[in-house]
Amino acid sequence: MKGFMVLVLLTYCVTSSYAQKRKLDSLDRLIAKATTDTGRINLINKKLSYLVEVNIDSALSLSKRTIEQARAINYKRGEARARLEAANAYCYKGEFSAASANLKAAEEDFRALKNLGDLGDMYSGYGMMYGMQSKYDSSIYYFDKSREIAQQTGNNKSLSRAYQNLAVSYQMLSNYSQALTYFQKALVLAETAKNANMQAYVLINLAITYKTTGDTTRAEQTLLKAISLARQAAIKNVELYAYSNLSTLYQSERKYVKSYEYALKTAALGKQMGDQGMHATGLSNAAYALAHRQKFSDARALARQAIPIANLSKQPLNSFQAYYTMGAIENMMKNYQAAIPYYEKGFQAIKDADIYDDQVEQAYQELSKCYEKTGDFSRALSAFKTGTAIADSIRSKDNIRKATELTLNFEFDKKQQAVKAEQQKENAVAKTRQLALLVGLLLTLSLAIVAFIAFRTKHKANALLQKQKEEIQRTLAELKITQTQLIQHEKMASLGELTAGIAHEIQNPLNFVNNFAEVSAELCQETLDELQKLDLPEADKEYFQELMTDLAQNQEKIVHHGKRADSIVKGMLQHSRASSGQPQPTDINSLAEEYLRLAYHGLRAKDKEFNATLVTHLDPNLGQVSVESQEISRVLLNLFTNAFYTVREKQHQSADDYKPTVTVSTARTRAGVEIRVRDNGKGIAEPVKQKIFQPFFTTKPTGEGTGLGLSLSYDIITKGHGGTLTVDTKEGEFTEFIITLPVAVEMAVS
Template sequence: EEAKAHIHFIEKFIKPKDSIFYAGILATYGMMYGVMGKYDSSIFYLTKTIELNERIHNDIELPGNYTNIAIGYMQLANYPMALQYQQKGLALAQKNGNKAQVARTMLNMAITYQNIGDTLKAIDMYENSIQQAKETNSKIVELYGYSNLATLYVGNKEWGKAYELAMKSVDLAATSGDIGIQAAGLAKAGLSLANQRKFTEAAELSKQSITLAESSRQPMNIAQANNAMATVLFLQQKYKEAIPYFEKNLEILQKASVFEQSFEEANKFLSTCYEKTGNYKRALESYRIGVSISDSMRSIQNIRKATEVSMNYEFQKKQEIQEAEQKLQKEIAQSRQLALLAGLGVLLVLAVTAFIGYKNKQKANVLLKEQKDEVENTLGKLKSTQAQLIQSEKMASLGELTAGIAHEIQNPLNFVNNFSEVSNDLIKELKEEKVKVNRDEKLEDELIADISSNLEKINHHGKRADAIVKGMLQHSRTSSGKKEPTDINGLCDEYVRLAYHGLRAKDKSFTSKFETNLDATLPKVNIVAQDMGRVILNLINNAFYTVNEKYKVESQKTESFEPTVIISTKMTDGKIEIRVADNGNGIPDAIKEKIFQPFFTTKPTGQGTGLGLSLAYDIVTKGHSGSIKVETKDGIGTEFYVVLPV
């Protein structure tokens, strides 16, 4: 919204809008927001810049625009989009003959491939980038190429190559006066030598790295230098000497919120150091942190692998379709050639007629294919837009749930904290009893029983918190469409409470009474719980909204008004009925027939998408073969009821 406001302001003063000057202003804003770390705003401006520069064919600035927007997508971990723009930038830079731009773009593409785990493509891009940089005397690109490539080989544990490239980056950094990169290169070189058992040289390089890193005042370089020295000492089994270097490294990484593989390995090495020096408590703490980071890294790697598999699958599928179409076209062409030859042998006139028919048919096929492609493209865009709208509505409802979930989860967490503190005191008391000469075994048994009871309670409330979090995650995920036996009463009770607490947290002035009249004899029913939960949540949120709006007006008058929402369930004629009633303003007859239409809303701009009831209608009628109806009286209230077959 801030970016859109800036655009509106700029357009008042810059004319014409299709100008290189205007594109330059947009690009400047994009780079400024990128430096500030506001990557969404940066992408917004750069997208506008690219659209304008493409329209006016400003091929000189476009490669830089593509590179900058790709950096924004890289920071947001949207690597497919980053690669798409980088490839466009590379193609245009090569067309323009701008080798310096080619070198910079290849360097960024190498980093992207490295981030998604495609090591071979990353190495190829780094080497090509370095070669292009040498040809154009682009020392900075060459320097970062060697530095990043050394990091890649360290990750692959190819210590000889890592050392060679790290020292090249050190020499270049010394020439250009970049002591930060020089320190990082020395750290990587020292680490490589240590893993080759060349400890004396490794220690000397690591000391130099620490000195330069501290001079640069760059925290990440200081962390890297200390980690290198710690590893050198660790590999020599000098555990006590290694501890302060590992601790300093981890302290800096933690402050910078950098929790990657190096953080995991440092914690595990530090845990071993503590263990070897007899500090078992600290050893256990460090080990747990390392395991936690390892699990997180494994999840990230799985996501990357899934992304790569998906991209490869899409490419392979497109290639197979293309090959099949080529084969079909080849077979058709061969058949037509045979038919043409046969016709020529019978009669020249028929041959001419067949040839004319063939040409007309070919034109018709081309036209038909173009129309078919256009229809398929339009259909794809419509499906994509529909999916985005549904996801937006779902995430909007999730946002309204968040505060309620926080309130619901706080109670079990309070129980967990309280019972754990009590258990800790009981354990201390038990330890004190055990060292006494005259031990009271009965008291010890009672203490053990109390501790066991507390642990059961902690486990119970922990599972409750886990269930709440899983419910939130399930609501946010794309529905699998699988129907499962579900407790309708539990679903209604959970969402009415989450919706109420969410609105209370969002608006402190919000007040409403809510009641639940749930039929305890209802059987479980086969539904898609995520989808039906979304229906119930939408109806409850609408009910709370309308009674709150009425209360704001009525509270100004003398008569009292108590906002009330009632959710009830019952079995009627072999079907389950869910009713959500409120005593709000009701729905006027003039708009009653429109409420289930997409994008229709009575809420102020920005407060409603107009998709809630439309999606609810589709979920109930199309997804569950049920029905959803409304009864309302203007000024008195509204009641929605959902009927589902058992």
């Protein structure tokens, strides 16, 4: 299982490094001694910022009372700060409408008071609310505003918090390089301030990035260090999230006993704190670990318990995880039909969330398998493609390379800083010793020689380290490229085998249906002929003739639709077959002109009244291009046929002054060869444009198209020739398909 790692969003106020209970007791004593109402409310608000990390329900109850007390004395800032604390607690409870209402009320007061620090905390509160709803684009917008204010006011504590919250949001969007950049900035500030509390928050999130980029050893070490710091600062919510992430990490390493132990710790602490989302997460992880230990009955019980708790948290990712876990358990038990609804409910939970990670990708792959096992092949293919698209996005070699490079650079810079500090210390000792002993020129010269040797040695070591770093990066990049190519090859091979197998299995019974339908139609006609020879009453004869006529018509419809199905099956076989042709130098201009006229006369043979203007703009310097000419011919014929079809449809619906026109043009560009097919037909609506390259999607009436032409053309150009096939269109005016073939397939100009 690719684990459900849980990142921590920081609230607008973070506890200090003192133990929570000790700090709360101290604040209670100060509150009791407060001499003014405003001073007492300020102290209560400070207490709320600590209390929300210990007991959410208690924090929520106290914040409501504080709001009323501040309102009673018309203390606007105290009321607004209490509303911020209430919004924070509501977010943890999953009550986002109440959180939003409190934030809006606080925002109105803060803007009137014009206090930059308060406005920064308010933006941070908005960012947290959207982040906990998995709306990370919105959370980034508000956290960035909080960062700007922190930089403007020089508040390093708020700046570190803003950096980390931005990093968490980018991490959840699978932008690992940007996430690492902000995590590292936050960690530098926390270490400089020697703030154990802030370091704990940064480390737990940094560990998740390490795990995502494949460095599980560093991830485990960082999580254990985060737990140690969290216990030192008595930060229960950080300890809670660290337990959850360790459980997930051990899942990925197949250490299911350890994973189960930490999952139970997560569930217990989440329940104790009133954090329903983490309570449900712990139960889900425990259920998943039990399922892998073949304890399916206990696993099912925990998963069922997790679902309603996750839904109460109103956090999309928690609900997704709970439903996914139940689906995965049924899948492992080979109850594929039972698993499907749980996967589908999981995807429904995150349909409005900005989540693009490997958790969702794995869920789609498992759902594809369930559809396949239950015979729903079209949904299986759709789920497989969706999962593949997500995987290609989040595992892109550039994304992982940038994250790995940032990690290496950060570790290298820290080592360099340590060496520099040590060198400065040695220089200071040497200078003190020189002054104390009043050593003459000989000693000074000796020290200079030693320093020079050390410098040369250090320079050589740095050069060697840089060379090793570059070699590691190059090797990693090559491995990632090879891995991606192997994965893609296996995917396409499996998909082709599946499609071809289905098509072959369908074709035999389909042939029987068509053949027997045709034979039955002939038998009906023979029966009618024989019926005329029988001496029957006229009424009976008419009745039997009517029956046999209806039966003959039914057989004709079976034949008609059987041939439609046969064309679809043949299209599937074409779509799945591997090309056997070899690229040959081809005159693209001649090919385009030939198939333009072939498509035109083919349509004219069916509709004698149809006429169109054919326009060609063929680059005379195009030369020979190395392509599979048969495959390119199929693409051009499909595009020309579609173009003539749409202009004919528009001609039937338009005034007499409309002139159907189809244009083909070729050109040599810096990128390679470009072919454009343009018509002045009906154009394509935007919703339809998004689907035209999908298999079996067609806008033609029933019986006139299989929906495989453009999909097959797209595969031939992009996968067979490494080019692109795009479309430019305006509804009601024109459509233009653009084919580009890269330089790699070109021959020299003849």
